[in-house]
Amino acid sequence: MTIEKIFGHVLREFRTSNKLSQEKLSQECGLDRSYISLLERGLRQPSLTTILLLSKALNTTATNMVSSVEEFLNENIKNGIPDKSR
Amino acid sequence: MTIEKIFGHVLREFRTSNKLSQEKLSQECGLDRSYISLLERGLRQPSLTTILLLSKALNTTATNMVSSVEEFLNENIKNGIPDKSR
Numbered sequence: 001m002t003i004e005k006i007f008g009h010v011l012r013e014f015r016t017s018n019k020l021s022q023e024k025l026s027q028e029c030g031l032d033r034s035y036i037s038l039l040e041r042g043l044r045q046p047s048l049t050t051i052l053l054l055s056k057a058l059n060t061t062a063t064n065m066v067s068s069v070e071e072f073l074n075e076n077i078k079n080g081i082p083d084k085s086r
Numbered sequence: 087m088t089i090e091k092i093f094g095h096v097l098r099e100f101r102t103s104n105k106l107s108q109e110k111l112s113q114e115c116g117l118d119r120s121y122i123s124l125l126e127r128g129l130r131q132p133s134l135t136t137i138l139l140l141s142k143a144l145n146t147t148a149t150n151m152v153s154s155v156e157e158f159l160n161e162n163i164k165n166g167i168p169d170k171s172r
Contacts (some may be wrong), residue, residue, distance in 0.1 A: 002121075003138060005133055005136045006172045029122045037156065045134060045135060047131045047133055047134075047139065048089055048093055048131060048132050048133075048134075048135050048152070048155065049089045049131060051134065051152070052089060052156075052159075061156055062144055062152045062155070062156055063149055063152050063153040063156055066134070066137070066149050066152045067149040069134065069147055069148070070147055070148055073138075078151065
């Protein structure tokens with residue numbers, strides 16, 4: 001699983017746990033809804049500024065979002081296989 | 087101070103505390119030395135993958151590097167003025 005895909009998964013988790021639509025998140029953080037969609041599908045790579053903007057709108061920190069990505073990466077390395085179900 | 091400048095400052099701190107030259111860091115993480123130079127001068131924005139690659143070569147985590155950026159941001163917000171001396 002690519003970094004893009006893992007970040008997309010993490011972003012979707014944070015967004016849905018905040019009960020926000022992509023449209024609403026887009027309004028909150030000022031990023032295009034289509035860009036958020038691309039990020040969630042792992043088709044774009046976020047810059048640090050993008051992560052900071054998203055985290056603010058998602059009531060968390062960029063540190064927390066990146067930490068979730070690294071946890072996911074470490075679990076996959078530990079298990080030896082990418083988790084295709086997620 | 088821009089996010090790029092803050093990240094550049096953090097990157098340089100981590101690199102020098104690891105006693106690595108830009109050249110050596112470049113070899114360790116596979117990124118161009120000129121790109122590392124641009125990042126440190128705040129002239130480029132790192133992607134998530136770039137932060138992950140750098141953190142591995144710097145014996146830290148992307149989480150730690152992003153946390154340092156957010157601490158710096160929060161201090162500047164608290165003090166009300168960007169710290170131009172750093």
